[in-house]
Amino acid sequence: MIIVSTRRVLTPIKYTAFALQHRVVDYAVIALRFKTGLAFFCRRMDELKEMLPGPRSLIEKLQQDGFALVRGLVNLHEVNNLSQAIAPQATASRSAGVRGLAGKVPAVGLLAQTHNIRQPVDMILDPSARLVRSILFRKDAQVNWHVNWHQDVTIAVDGTTEDPQYSAWSTKERVTHVQPPLSVLQRMLTVRIHLDVTDEDNGALCVIPGSHRMGRIAASEVATVAKNAEQTICRAQPGDALLFHPLLVHASHKASSDRPRRIIHLEYCDAPLAQGLSWVDTA
């Protein structure tokens, strides 16, 4: 027998005795408790997914927003080791970035191939994906800078091709740069490992969620797109990794504090380049 909400007619004690005696189940109360519990559970799951996205949610978040923060991808012991390993490069350079970092600092080359980093990369790209760019970006008391809103549409290569899909050739620091076809950019993933607490005060990366879905945006239009869209500041803790799509519109403001902000920036790609071209990780 099922009796729903008998509490109106029975006192709580009588109700309990009655319920025990007749095995009455107040389905309305149970359903309500279940609904509240489920809502709480779902909210917690959303929060947890945000902190450490599981495989599905990581892929969904990257597809939807073009970026995802993975908390504690590198442990603090390793962050400390990396900080020491990059220190000579960081102090020798007065510029915003130390390029070709994996070639200069063996610990970074190893980091780029560790299971922790490869796991999310292999979830998004084909396991044949290779590291194609590695940079140390630093802001601190000596070096402060900003970059305007942009997409990462240029790659560093060796060689040349007649393929008309490759355009806007240039040479930076004696390295050939070119804009590849969308088919290459769509198969790239950037992983940024934070070595410091990063926030708006020390120039955290700002992104426009979902902007990667607009495809390649004319350089003259990017600022307007950003001005009219919701912006997200990518705050992070040491060891957190920001994964993002190269077409995600992003910018970086000058730091207003002296707190260092060091990031190991790694780019992976699983697409072949046109014949005659090869990747060069000195960019």
Ligand SMILES: O=C(O)CCC(=O)C(=O)O
């Ligand atoms: O590290 C930053 O703040 C900016 C980096 C950037 O703009 C880029 O990787 O294209």
